[in-house]
Amino acid sequence: MIVLCGCGITVSLMHTLVVPLLPEISRLMDLSQDSASWLLTVTMLSGAVCAPVCGRLGDMIGKRKVLAVALGLMTVGSLVGAVAWSFGSLLVARMLQGAAFGVLPLGISILKDELPPERVMAGTATMSSTLGVGGAIGMPTAGVIAALLSWHAVFWAATGASLVMLVLVVAFVPESPIHTGGRFxxxxxxxxxxxxxxxxxxxxxxxxxxxxxxxxxxxxxxxxxxxxxxxxxxxxxxxxLVDLRTSTRPVVLLTNLATTLVGVGMFASFMLTPLQLQASTATGYGFGVSVMLAGVCMLPMGLGMLFFSPVSAKISARRGAHVTLLCGALIMFVANVCQALLPGGLPVLIAVLMLLSIGTALCFSAMPTLIMSWVPATETASANSLNALLRTIGTSTCAAIGGTFLAAFTVRVDGAAVASSTGFQLTYTIAAGASLVAAGLAMAVTLVIRRAGGHVAEVTELGGEADVDLVA
Structure with a gap:
């Protein structure tokens, strides 16, 4: 479990480590801001495509094998980035790093197959939280390394971390005994x-x-x-590639829809809070802190998710994962409403981020548990990969909405046009609305489960075809 969680953190780091490097890369390679942003876009596209493919291959030929291949691609991509000689080679590096996005759902599926039943929820919750941990610490870590050394050093560090995780997976992670075979x-x-x-x-x-x-x-x-x-x-x-009949079962479908909205509710703070922290106090919402201090302020958010994940697993064990998802979405709603009010004090902002981290930890731990409870054991990797893909669509949508609002609403500070508070407030308001709708979908999941008699769905294999039995 430790190795797989380390893989989750490392992969999530890859998605955010380039963000603080964009200004320097743009300057050195004489790129426009739009051109440099493709270093983020190509990683997202690669991850979105590779996640369901990795999931299906993992179910077919073995999750550990595919996990090792994905980590190998990430290692090669990081190495190419470290020695990149042009913008094109850097794009190739980021594409290969994005190919490892399927590691998280594969790791969750391996934990489901290998851990004792009483430890599956805790393992799944901890593994799910690594996405938030990596996202919170990736940008400040990369910023510090780049400031002390160079942007190439960030990719060298990523190469070392990727290689270590690949070796640890080969050494300590067993191959799952559950697979489907068949043709791709x-x-x-x-x-x-x-x-x-x-x-x-x-x-x-x-x-x-x-x-x-x-x-x-x-x-x-x-x-x-x-x-x-x-x-x-x-x-x-x-x-x-994706079993749509399984994916349209009410609990799975509603959970996947909620996942997209949770992605919106989570990513608003990931995207906007660093901008708020570093913006000038003259804007009325900024704190004017350095990149390093902004990273320190974001760190409690990632750690909160990691430390609260075992608590979320206990709630799911006692009350059901559907209740955990409902509570998490409501907490995210409250946190985003507080963000929309633009807290004026740094301690208050950090407290709100901690609240959001708790809600996110609850949601992230509940969603894979719900998915794996209602799909066949031979499809857990592909089902989790689809769930991760929908979360990516949610975060991408949030990024697009936030970027549009920040560009549309500006104010002049010291003679320069900067984003006004209106763009931040509108983005947080939409994130709050998405969280509230996610809570409504979680309530619908609860109703579906209660109508089934308050039982837990256990999926078994009967005659080679998936069948759902309701068991007390």
Whole structure:
């Protein structure tokens, strides 16, 4: 469990470590801000495509094997970044780092297969929280390394961390005994990749291109068509990349929808709080602190998720994961409402971040537990990967919304145009609304489970086909 949680933190670090490096890379390589932002976009696209593919391959041929391959790609990508000689080579490096996004759902599935039943919830909760931990500490850590050494040193550090985790996985993580075999759905993988790339490109670049521009509308329309055809194919093929029949079971479907909204509710603070902390006090909302101090202020958020995850597991064990998800979404709603009020004191802001970390820990621990309770044991990796993909869509949507509002509402400070408080407040308000709707979906999950007699769904394999039994 320690090794797998270390993998989760390392992978989540890869998604945020480049953020503080963008200004320096833009200056050294003579890039525009829009061009440099592709170092984030390409990682997101790569991760979104590779996560479901890794999940399906893990269920088929072995989760440990695929986990090791994903970590190997991340190691190679980090090494390429460390010796990058051009913007193109740096893009390739970030794409390879993003390919490891499937590590988190694979790790959760391995814990489900290997841990004693009484420790599965705690292990799943801790593993899920690593996404928030890495996201909170990635930016300040990278900023400090870059300030003391160079941006190349950040990638060298990532190479070392990736290689260590790969060795530890090979040495200590056992291969899961549960797998399906069968043929890999290549056509389904290509269709999903095409649809996701079109959708996420439209979401991530819409603010730059214009939401009503031809490329944005064309990508949105194209993604709808491609994903519609892909869904039809998945329902007809014998061994689909994503089992849509399992994914449309009420508990699984509602949990996945809630996951997207939780991604919105969580990412607003991840995205905006560092900007608030470093903004000038003349803006009316900023604190004017350094990058290093901003990182210190964000650190309690990540640690809060890690330390509170065992508590969330206990709540799920006693009351059910659906109750944990409901409580977490409501706490996130309160925290985002507080953020929308733009706390004026640093201690108050840190307290709000801690509150958000508690809500996020509850939600992150509950969602994989709900998913794995209602899908066959042979599909846990692919089901968790789909859940992780939807969370990525949520965070990408939040980033697009926040970026649009910050660019649309500006104020002049010391002769320069900077984001006004309005953009922050609107983004936090939408995050609060998303959290509230997620709480409503969690309530719907609760009603579905109670109508089933208050029992827990246990999925068994009968005659080679998944069947759901309700067991007291």
């Amino acid at each position: 759905d290549v056509l389904g993988a290509l269709g999903l990749a095409t649809g996701l790339v079109a959708l996420l490109l439209a979401i991530s670049q819409g603010a730059h291109w214009g939401w009503a521009s031809t490329p944005t509308i064309g990508l949105f329309a194209g993604s709808v068509v491609v994903l519609g055809v892909w869904a039809t194919h998945q329902l007809r093929v014998r061994s689909p």
